[in-house]
Amino acid sequence: MRHALGTALLLTLTLAASWAFANDEKLAAGEILVETQEVSGSDIPRMIVTGVIEASPADVWKIVSDCGNYSRTMPRIKESRMVSRDGDTVICETVVGLPFPLSDLRSTTTATHTAGPVEWRRQWTMIEGNYRFNEGYWSLKSFNGHDNRTLAVYSVYAAPEGSVPDWMRRRAQESSMPGVIEAVREAVAK
Template sequence: MVKIRQVLLTALCLLPLTTQAVRIEPASGGHWSQASQKGENRVLTRQVPGTAVKEVKLEAVINAPIEQVWTTISTVDRYPDFMPYVDAIEITAQESSERAYVYHKVDPPLVSQRDYTLLIVNEFDEQTGEYYRYWTQMNQFGPEPKRGVVRLEICDGSWALSPREDGRTDVVYWVYTDPGGSIPAWLANKANTIGLYDILKAVEKRAQDLSWQDKTE
């Protein structure tokens, strides 16, 4: 069962940000089923009790060093430049260098725009050289809902990066989200599964050439 954590919050306009979020990650145990495979990369899904929307997980190898992959996925303000369907990004609050609240607006094909605000947390293990990045929905720290844009209420996920001896990067990308609106569950599950390969391709291409870091907006 997915860990949908309850987080104690104080009003952003009244007190400093002091949220203590439980680490977001896939629950241990449970049966994952392989949905598809492309070369070394595969997508798995798992049923979530009480809902028709499934968790999805991508296990992949990115042909770039781990530091470059991490730079790519952690530079969230540049997502509109390369990440599929991301239309706008706004960092609404910064608790620390490793914790931020980030508003996203996405423009997926065939359906209306979606938006949501996430708490994003970055972690690094110096002993193993592994990186972990997780997020959960925190719409109360973002702008008010917009007319014509569907507000997502469920959006948990993570990136787990591990270095390989051959210089490449092992990646596990996990997400549990409901696209909302009138999209049927079977279509949401299909879209979530297919979309992971698009994200993988975009991140790999970006990580292989970090010349974009030297370019000004």
């Protein structure tokens, strides 16, 4: 019995390591990975997108920490404004443009900023808006020890108020998520 458990554990660890290695290879080649993560007690998953950006985490941080310019750097953001900053706490307002007949999504969020040097992180929650909930984070780290390559992880758990069917919301999120990493790649290259 102990031998079988040991073998099962070894097999599990080997599979996990090979999965991580395969993902690292995909990321190193420029692929953008999108995954959903179930949230306990919710039928709405957390969306996570991961990609490598050819710049240092500090340079990428200049883009993702500047919510006042999201209308210029992030897809589908029609309006953005930094309301206030108090130390590491930043209050932002954004308007996400949606196609007709849907109404645009508005939110005011509070974010905590942690600026490196190991991890640059922006973690937000909604204060008010026309979402049922809206929270998430950006995490930026050096990719595989390369100071000029950033492993960027963008995670969002959000659902608009109203009658947007879950399948439509999920499809829109899954199809638009890679565009967030692509937009940051473009912005940091300018």
